[in-house]
Amino acid sequence: MWPVKPEDLWYNVNMKKIARKVLKYTAIFEPAEEGGYVVSVPALPGCATQGETFEEAVFMIKDAMKLYLSVLKEDGENIPEEKEDVVVTRVAIDTPFISI
Secondary structure, X not given: OOOOOHHHEEEOOOOOEEEOOOOOOOOEEEEOOXXXXXXXXXXXXXXXXXXXXXXXHHHHHHHHHHHHHHHHHHOOOOOOOXXXXXXXXXXXXXXXXXXX
C-alpha cells in the first residue's frame, strides 16, 4: 500500500481508520468549435467529456475520471498512476512537404 499521510486518513461510521488516496492526472482542455471545452485525460485512454464553460468542463472531467476508475476497479484492472514529472508542452516541426 502507498505511504499514508495523516491528512489522507478518514474514519468510517464505526470509527475505523480508513485511508483515502488522492490521484492526480493531467487533463487537456481544448476549446470546442461550438463553444465550451472538450477535455481528455491521456493517462486514462478514452476518458473524455465536454463542458459549456471551463468550470463545467472541470466538474465533468472529475466525474468522468471517477466513473472510469470505478469501472477499472470493478473489473479488477490496475488503477493507472501518472508520474509527477510529466511535462506537457508544444513541439514545433518544420514540414516542407505540407503546403498551407
